[in-house]
Amino acid sequence: MIELAGISHRYNGAPALVDIQFSIAAGEKLVLLGANGAGKSTLLKILDGLIHPDTGSYRYKGEPIDPRRLKAPALNRRFRAEVALLFQNPDAMLFNPTVYDEIAFGPRQLGLTDIDARVRHWAGVMGLDNMLDRLPFSLSGGEKQKLALAALLANDPQLLLLDEPAAALDPRSTGWLVDFLADLPCTVLTTTHNLSLAPEFGSRVLVLGEDHRLIHDGPIEAFLADPERLVAANLVHSHRHRHGALEHRHYHLHDWS
Amino acid sequence: MKAEYAWLSLYLATVLLATLVHDPLWLALGLVAVLLLSGRQAPALLRRSLRVILPFNLAVSLGYLLLAHLHAIPPWETLLRINLRVLAITLLTFLFIARVNLFRALAFSPTLTWLLGLAYSQAMSFARAHADFRLALVSRSIVRPRLRDRYRASAAAAAWFMDKGLASARETAQALRARGFFGD
Numbered sequence: 001m002i003e004l005a006g007i008s009h010r011y012n013g014a015p016a017l018v019d020i021q022f023s024i025a026a027g028e029k030l031v032l033l034g035a036n037g038a039g040k041s042t043l044l045k046i047l048d049g050l051i052h053p054d055t056g057s058y059r060y061k062g063e064p065i066d067p068r069r070l071k072a073p074a075l076n077r078r079f080r081a082e083v084a085l086l087f088q089n090p091d092a093m094l095f096n097p098t099v100y101d102e103i104a105f106g107p108r109q110l111g112l113t114d115i116d117a118r119v120r121h122w123a124g125v126m127g128l129d130n131m132l133d134r135l136p137f138s139l140s141g142g143e144k145q146k147l148a149l150a151a152l153l154a155n156d157p158q159l160l161l162l163d164e165p166a167a168a169l170d171p172r173s174t175g176w177l178v179d180f181l182a183d184l185p186c187t188v189l190t191t192t193h194n195l196s197l198a199p200e201f202g203s204r205v206l207v208l209g210e211d212h213r214l215i216h217d218g219p220i221e222a223f224l225a226d227p228e229r230l231v232a233a234n235l236v237h238s239h240r241h242r243h244g245a246l247e248h249r250h251y252h253l254h255d256w257s
Numbered sequence: 258m259k260a261e262y263a264w265l266s267l268y269l270a271t272v273l274l275a276t277l278v279h280d281p282l283w284l285a286l287g288l289v290a291v292l293l294l295s296g297r298q299a300p301a302l303l304r305r306s307l308r309v310i311l312p313f314n315l316a317v318s319l320g321y322l323l324l325a326h327l328h329a330i331p332p333w334e335t336l337l338r339i340n341l342r343v344l345a346i347t348l349l350t351f352l353f354i355a356r357v358n359l360f361r362a363l364a365f366s367p368t369l370t371w372l373l374g375l376a377y378s379q380a381m382s383f384a385r386a387h388a389d390f391r392l393a394l395v396s397r398s399i400v401r402p403r404l405r406d407r408y409r410a411s412a413a414a415a416a417w418f419m420d421k422g423l424a425s426a427r428e429t430a431q432a433l434r435a436r437g438f439f440g441d
Contacts, residue, residue: 050392080399092389093397095406095413105406109399137416155399 001026001159001187002047007056009042016042017053018212024187026158031201031220032191034208035234040191041088043208044161047189048085060159081110084157088164090148094136099128102136102147106155122150125180141168153184162190166197195224195235209233261362268353275346281334284341291348298355306347314340375429383418390414 002024096102126146178200190201207216325332363369
């Protein structure tokens with residue numbers, strides 16, 4: 001479904017991604033790990049065709065994705081309908097006057113006939129069915145995250161790109177999201193820097209190092225069991241532990257934010 | 258550091274001079290001089306300056322035109338003066354920011370450096386957020402969004418920035434107070 005080869009990108013001269021190469025098969029569930037600033041969000045925006053890499057090639061279902069090709073209405077329409085990105089800040093995605101209109105935005109653009117049923121279905125799934133008349137701006141952070149997700153899913157995307165989807169969610173909603181994504185019948189790539197959650201989002205992991213290169217692509221268990229690579233990727237932290245009079249220091253996998 | 262400070266002083270003196278010059282010919286010559294100093298960056302800086310001043314200058318110019326018409330006075334010299342002055346100063350400011358490291362220029366004052374740091378970090382964070390709002394609309398648009406949707410997206414972004422700006426200003430003021438900045 002996705003093939004990236006030799007992707008590099010810079011922001012104002014500073015590297016954001018260096019020589020990234022991987023492919024994703026349809027139906028896979030993957031996790032993208034990396035410390036803050038490693039390039040996770042940039043990679044998702046490249047996969048969503050929002051920014052284009054300085055070098056390298058990106059193919060979606062065999063079709064090269066570049067600025068010139070994405071100007072073709074047929075490809076643009078198909079690509080935008082099939083690929084959906086949940087931004088880290090859901091506020092950036094919400095602009096309609098009501099929750100109902102927000103979910104209906106995509107289906108209306110697609111010219112679908114079952115808009116009302118889709119809106120009510122996804123609002124129900126996300127627990128937003130009693131808020132359909134509310135202004136999206138007035139929702140809580142977690143509700144906005146769910147609304148943004150509902151708005152994307154109402155289009156039946158084939159590739160779902162999620163940028164830190166659990167960041168604004170409470171523990172109950174996070175548990176729900178893990179179960180929900182596991183059952184979702186589409187390809188999902190989820191970024192997180194929360195190692196305790198990562199294995200729940202997929203069995204294959206892509207890891208971006210602090211040098212913005214892909215330092216691991218494979219089973220997540222193997223990566224999480226390799227302390228040297230975790231340290232190299234700046235994904236673990238160490239601090240002093242006090243157990244009564246005893247004090248020691250070691251690396252941790254537990255969440256830190 | 259001394260060079261940056263000298264450039265800052267020269268910039269401020271030039272801005273002051275531009276506000277004292279009233280002859281449109283001299284202002285036009287000043288504008289040409291800034292364009293020449295901009296070198297290869299001139300077209301980009303000019304485009305950026307025009308984009309920034311257009312809404313404000315258009316509103317002021319149209320207002321003045323109406324006023325001049327009502328009072329039966331010739332508007333053209335004043336309009337030329339106002340627009341040339343604003344364009345020249347804006348262009349000079351963009352050129353100054355592009356060429357001079359502001360942090361080094363303000364290094365003589367810890368307070369100004371601190372305030373610049375606060376403003377810069379806010380601006381960077383807002384610039385990133387603004388890019389996300391723009392990209393999110395592109396990402397969600399399967400077909401070209403209607404004008405109404407674009408207005409709605411702009412309004413939602415403006416509301417978010419207003420909200421964030423107020424919250425951020427409140428937090429910054431609290432942080433400054435906590436560090437004794439206001440001396441109360």
